[in-house]
Amino acid sequence: MSQGTKWLHHLSKLSSANISSGLIEKGQNRVIDASLTLIRERAKLKGELLRALGGAKASATLLGVPLGHNSSFLQGPAFAPPRIREAIWCGSTNSSTEEGKELNDPRVLTDVGDVPIQEIRDCGVNDDKLMNIISESVKLVMEEEPLHPLILGGDHSISYPVVRAVSEKLGGPIDILHLDAHPDIYDAFEGNKYSHASSFARIMEGGYARRLLQVGLRSITTEGREQGRRFGVEQYEMRTFSRDRHELENLKLGEGVKGVYISIDVDCLDPAFAPGVSHIEPGGLSFRDVLNILHNLQANVVAADVVEFNPQRDTVDGMTAMVAAKLVRELTAKISK
Numbered sequence: 281m282s283q284g285t286k287w288l289h290h291l292s293k294l295s296s297a298n299i300s301s302g303l304i305e306k307g308q309n310r311v312i313d314a315s316l317t318l319i320r321e322r323a324k325l326k327g328e329l330l331r332a333l334g335g336a337k338a339s340a341t342l343l344g345v346p347l348g349h350n351s352s353f354l355q356g357p358a359f360a361p362p363r364i365r366e367a368i369w370c371g372s373t374n375s376s377t378e379e380g381k382e383l384n385d386p387r388v389l390t391d392v393g394d395v396p397i398q399e400i401r402d403c404g405v406n407d408d409k410l411m412n413i414i415s416e417s418v419k420l421v422m423e424e425e426p427l428h429p430l431i432l433g434g435d436h437s438i439s440y441p442v443v444r445a446v447s448e449k450l451g452g453p454i455d456i457l458h459l460d461a462h463p464d465i466y467d468a469f470e471g472n473k474y475s476h477a478s479s480f481a482r483i484m485e486g487g488y489a490r491r492l493l494q495v496g497l498r499s500i501t502t503e504g505r506e507q508g509r510r511f512g513v514e515q516y517e518m519r520t521f522s523r524d525r526h527e528l529e530n531l532k533l534g535e536g537v538k539g540v541y542i543s544i545d546v547d548c549l550d551p552a553f554a555p556g557v558s559h560i561e562p563g564g565l566s567f568r569d570v571l572n573i574l575h576n577l578q579a580n581v582v583a584a585d586v587v588e589f590n591p592q593r594d595t596v597d598g599m600t601a602m603v604a605a606k607l608v609r610e611l612t613a614k615i616s617k
């Protein structure tokens with residue numbers, strides 16, 4: 281039983297004990313306010329410092345969203361953000377990206393911490409509200425020039441509230457490059473509209489994306505293909521990757537829209553490169569395939585996420601944490617200007 285389900289059990293006991301829902305809701309709202317205040321003030325401080333330093337048009341800003349309960353299988357991605365941060369700054373490597381950006385320059389990379397997902401859920405807050413809190417947190421980062429959100433997941437359900445916030449804040453749809461073994465486009469998976477397997481259905485229904493390119497697919501059902509056609513998704517499957525490679529390694533996105541969002545599910549990679557994921561799916565991209573796609577992409581990348589790293593399935597030496605961290609490092613290079 282998950283932490284959240286346990287609480288719901290307590291909650292039904294409390295309501296049978298005649299504790300008013302008003303009392304519970306008031307307390308929840310105070311916790312939510314306090315949580316958003318910390319993110320708002322950290323973003324404000326980082327924004328002030330970067331504007332005082334000058335010279336940065338866009339700075340990648342880490343925001344962790346440690347949420348794992350919308351996964352249909354394992355919940356380990358809730359523990360990923362601190363492991364990814366640790367790996368970003370691991371002494372075994374230096375602080376340069378491949379094309380020479382310096383990560384220890386705060387104008388390139390900064391951090392506003394995590395949305396306290398588990399603490400908020402511990403207070404019995406439901407998923408409708410939780411998704412709004414995630415969106416609100418992303419908007420708080422975007423309020424502060426030159427901060428651009430770089431989200432550390434979490435399971436893939438978080439991409440829906442994040443993309444919604446980015447699109448609403450920019451005032452129009454964006455183009456999305458989505459790297460994943462799965463299309464995550466079920467109408468509702470196992471009855472959960474917020475499932476990590478349904479986030480891109482919510483994104484497309486909401487009109488937050490003009491183009492959605494899905495790359496790395498190799499676990500796709502009939503419904504996944506039908507939903508893809510219904511929403512006009514450009515689905516690139518691994519079985520034709522050798523044919524599509526040239527096109528995918530020379531993408532130009534975002535013309536005529538507000539910007540480009542990149543969502544990377546770590547399981548887009550072949551499990552040989554990234555074993556620490558919940559859904560092991562052989563036949564995936566190599567790490568260099570992903571870097572070629574990212575490095576050659578011509579686009580104004582306004583925000584991104586790295587999701588579905590599951591530390592509970594990683595090797596003992598944390599190999600997938602380093603892989604997720606390098607994805608974050610190279611996305612930082614893409615976002616920062």
Ligand SMILES: [Mn+2]
Nearest residue numbers: 461462545547
């Ligand atoms: Mn996936």
